[in-house]
């Protein structure tokens with residue numbers, strides 16, 4: 001099938017009561033048009049996702065997303081120009097047309113333009129924004145290729161647009177913008193605070209510390225992105241040290257399969273979920289991941305460290 005026909009089929013799938021899995025640069029999303037409450041409900045039921053966990057709204061252009069928010073400020077515009085289409089979600093005050101079902105009753109909505117040509121064309125043809133969480137079962141590993149989605153959801157429930165492998169590999173950075181000027185990263189990703197600060201030179205804003213009170217941030221669960229096997233992540237000085245530390249906890253290191261991540265955080269992010277999937281699929285008692293102790297303090301590693309900690313049944317950090 002050629003692209004226009006595939007897009008037509010995806011749009012028809014909504015009319016048939018199916019959800020559409022969309023490729024993005026981060027992970028695949030499980031989408032429904034924001035003005036179709038039945039389909040939006042279906043996202044929660046298929047994923048077994050609790051209703052208090054809000055969904056991100058995706059659009060093909062700033063013009064499509066602007067009507068969803070109360071105020072589109074110069075600061076929002078700067079960030080959109082510098083990072084969209086791309087892996088940054090802005091959380092801003094919402095308008096009435098975004099339902100409480102999507103935002104879990106919050107007065108704000110998360111919005112972004114994903115960087116996938118196929119999805120942007122699909123959204124343009126559809127002419128409506130869509131709500132889309134990652135296309136995995138609640139708390140499980142996010143999908144980074146079409147096959148990952150098709151293995152979990154039945155084709156009678158979900159039509160999957162195949163846009164190849166996701167190039168970023170972990171979910172977008174979520175940036176809360178409070179009172180038009182107070183910023184806080186609710187979920188780290190490849191768009192780091194330093195990159196946002198670079199973009200906002202000359203603008204009036206402050207980054208809030210992690211302990212400063214902000215709007216509540218539902219959906220940031222401690223256990224998430226979990227494969228079927230227990231993951232042991234050890235932040236320490238060497239692989240040998242990692243094994244030693246596990247042995248001290250009476251864990252049989254010979255029965256684990258060891259996972260190797262790139263020393264480049266961008267590549268490590270891209271490979272993280274597919275490597276976890278592969279490591280979980282072989283016969284072993286669990287998965288061992290050795291990470292350099294210093295990654296814990298490096299901003300570029302925040303996204304990968306956050307996902308690995310949540311994927312892990314046990315995290316061990318070597319004393320300094």
Ligand code: TXA
Nearest residue numbers: 026028029054055108109110133134171172218219220
């Ligand atoms: O990269 C991504 O962001 C992917 C792709 C598909 O775009 N989507 C994604 O969605 O990761 P999901 O549902 O897995 O994560 C959405 C999270 C929620 O769990 C919540 O933490 C946060 O986004 N969120 C969404 N709307 C929010 C809001 N109004 N206020 C605070 N947090 C919000």
Ligand code: MG
Nearest residue numbers: 133134142171
């Ligand atoms: Mg998710």
